Structures are given as structure tokens and as C-alpha cells.
Amino acid sequence: MNTLEGRNIKPAERFAAALLAGLFAIPKEVIRESIYTSTFSN
Incomplete structure (x- = not known):
């Protein structure tokens, strides 16, 4: 079980x-x- 590897976000x-x-x-x-701009230019 590698729960630690799954939890850590790789760089x-x-x-x-x-x-x-x-x-x-x-x-x-x-x-x-x-x-x-399009709303206020019309």
C-alpha cells in the first residue's frame, strides 16, 4: 500500500x-x- 505516494503531489x-x-x-x-468593453461601447 503506497498511500503516502498517492497523497503527495509530485513536482x-x-x-x-x-x-x-x-x-x-x-x-x-x-x-x-x-x-x-463590448457592453459599454454599444
Whole structure:
């Protein structure tokens, strides 16, 4: 039983998760900005 290995987050997995979070955070900001500008420019 390796419960300790399953519980620990490997550095590579943490990096991948951070990378994915960053990739999803950028479009969210861009979409929010475009919605904001398009709503108030009309």
C-alpha cells in the first residue's frame, strides 16, 4: 500500500496543474475584458 505516494503531489504534476491554471486564467481575463468593453461601447 503506497498511500503516502498517492497523497503527495509530485513536482511535475504541480507544475502541470499550475500551467493549466495559468492557461485557463488568461482567456478568462481576456473574455471578461472583451465583454466589459463590448457592453459599454454599444
